[in-house]
Amino acid sequence: MANSDYKTIVKDGLWDNNGVFSMLLGMCPAMAMTTSATNGFGMGLATAVVMAASSWLVAIFRNQITTEVRIPVYILIVAAMVTVVDLGMNAWMHELYKVLGLFIPLIVSNCLPLARLEAFAAKQPPFPAFLDGLFMGLGFTIALTAVGAVREIIGSGTLFADASLLLGPTFKVIEMRLLPSDMGVLMMILPPGGFIVTGMLVVVKRLLDLRAGKEIQMTGAHAV
């Protein structure tokens, strides 16, 4: 594969074909886990690890997986990777696990990994598939962190609260209080806030793309 192809994979994952803002996939964790920037970031990273690993595995076995049984095999692989991440986090990143633990199993039902396995990993060699999974996952992380940041600032007046629980005590400095605690708009932390903020950010991304003279990609999810 040429270098320019790798560049496309990276750009597609992070921005052009972003899982949340362009394909509108993975809405369940994107709504449930974005009450704060830190939660969104952690959930995004866990998803990225699962996506990179499962894309890589599917690409390795792409010639053995027959069309008829591919869906159960994909789900099996994603579920196995989710369980590995779940157990590993419980054992070694326990503080983070207490925050995200309930939501890790949700990755299985996230349609973004499955969509990338079907659309990309099933037809590509392991390395590009790994890259695609990784960068789609990182794009997902960026999107979830952005939604979480907006909801957290408006809803609780803080930004990156509890980041030190997730990233270690050195990150205490990025925990910010931007508004007094009684000024938060509660609705932004409740489910409606998730829909409103995600919708707004989709608009922002399209405006930016329009300004840059890009064609708007809306068909990513169907371009299988």
Added chain:
Amino acid sequence: MTTSHTASDGPAISQPKMFKHGVILCLFCLGFGLVLAITNEITLDDISARAIEDKQNSLSQVLPDELHDNNPVTDTLTMTNAEGKELTVFRARKNGQVTGVAYEIFGSGYAGEMKLMMGIAADGKLLGVRVLAHKETPGLGDKIEVKKGPWIERFTGLSVGNPPIERWKVKKDGGDFDQFAGATITPRAVLKAIRSGLEFFAENKTALTKGD
């Protein structure tokens, strides 16, 4: 397997091919089952260590260290509460004497069940109450968490009679305890849970404190 013989509509899948798909799926299941078994084996010890640490952390907040020289996490007693639910009682002892006990109490909050841990000294004084899990509204009902506000610490040192049991209610219901602006159901549920916990202690005092 028999459906491929009888199915007249749709493309029929030949039996050997179907067999092959089954074998492929089976091999993948075996392979990833093995991966999971190995991961489980590697993480098993760490995970159970973490679970004990968690228990210890929540217990140390309701059973002060100076009260015991044993490990309450392992010194347990199983009882049945008024609702017929099994309850694990953690006992704090000093020189073999039970100085306090801690157990979980349950309340029905605004958005589902809440789980609390309550510590009570052998003389019936509350050592502390902490919320372990709840689904209350963030920003309103979650002030019951010690992380979000001092409300839950109000109970430490109180006992049945101080105030009298009929005043263990929120002020709105004619009791002694503050509700939150915009959230009455949550503190009401906590108080109800604490009341039931105190009653449980009163009814089972001898069994709880005799220490065998």
